[in-house]
Amino acid sequence: DAGITQSPRHKVTETGTPVTLRCHQTENHRYMYWYRQDPGHGLRLIHYSYGVKDTDKGEVSDGYSVSRSKTEDFLLTLESATSSQTSVYFCAISEGAGGQPEQYFGPGTRLTVT
Amino acid sequence: GQQVMQIPQYQHVQEGEDFTTYCNSSTTLSNIQWYKQRPGGHPVFLIQLVKSGEVKKQKRLTFQFGEAKKNSSLHITATQTTDVGTYFCAGPRGQAGTALIFGKGTTLSVSS
Numbered sequence: 001d002a003g004i005t006q007s008p009r010h011k012v013t014e015t016g017t018p019v020t021l022r023c024h025q026t027e028n029h030r031y032m033y034w035y036r037q038d039p040g041h042g043l044r045l046i047h048y049s050y051g052v053k054d055t056d057k058g059e060v061s062d063g064y065s066v067s068r069s070k071t072e073d074f075l076l077t078l079e080s081a082t083s084s085q086t087s088v089y090f091c092a093i094s095e096g097a098g099g100q101p102e103q104y105f106g107p108g109t110r111l112t113v114t
Numbered sequence: 115g116q117q118v119m120q121i122p123q124y125q126h127v128q129e130g131e132d133f134t135t136y137c138n139s140s141t142t143l144s145n146i147q148w149y150k151q152r153p154g155g156h157p158v159f160l161i162q163l164v165k166s167g168e169v170k171k172q173k174r175l176t177f178q179f180g181e182a183k184k185n186s187s188l189h190i191t192a193t194q195t196t197d198v199g200t201y202f203c204a205g206p207r208g209q210a211g212t213a214l215i216f217g218k219g220t221t222l223s224v225s226s
Binding site for chain 1: 158204206213215219
């Protein structure tokens with residue numbers, strides 16, 4: 001498996017609180033992605049990064065922000081968590097050397113907003 | 115907007131039966147990728163198809179990319195309990211870049 005870790009692996013938080021999820025890679029890959037996975041919706045892209053301090057929105061970016069200050073770390077922040085953000089969050093990385101590189105996924109973070 | 119659709123959503127088979135999942139895109143794709151997610155796990159890359167009409171095999175798995183590059187299929191011959199999981203297809207999101215748009219997946223269950 002690619003060197004990708006996510007922290008925390010599980011989190012329960014209350015509505016209205018800020019939450020930050022961390023993705024850390026040891027592969028020095030350029031591209032990093034945050035997805036959420038919900039039953040019946042598959043994997044939906046939240047934000048992605050194509051380099052340090054370079055990020056772009058995905059299809060479900062409302063309520064989320066990201067930051068990437070180092071190649072190896074990509075942070076996802078829920079500014080004010082809502083129950084609709086209860087989900088499993090996956091980070092992924094890809095090399096981006098040309099063509100359409102495959103993505104390698106982290107183990108996921110299960111977030112519950114009560 | 116761009117969509118990638120998969121059918122069926124769920125499929126249950128007896129061990130030894132064949133299984134097929136179909137993927138259809140609203141736009142022409144430059145390539146298509148397939149991923150497998152075991153229960154409780156994370157998606158794992160299986161294969162990428164690039165050429166029109168391309169067929170690739172991995173042991174009992176056969177992947178096909180349509181001539182128009184808008185559809186794809188994954189066929190598993192003689193399923194085994196180890197094939198259990200959700201299979202996703204994914205295509206490039208938009209015209210450029212590395213971001214992917216995923217289908218909703220087909221969840222396969224196998225009884226022995």
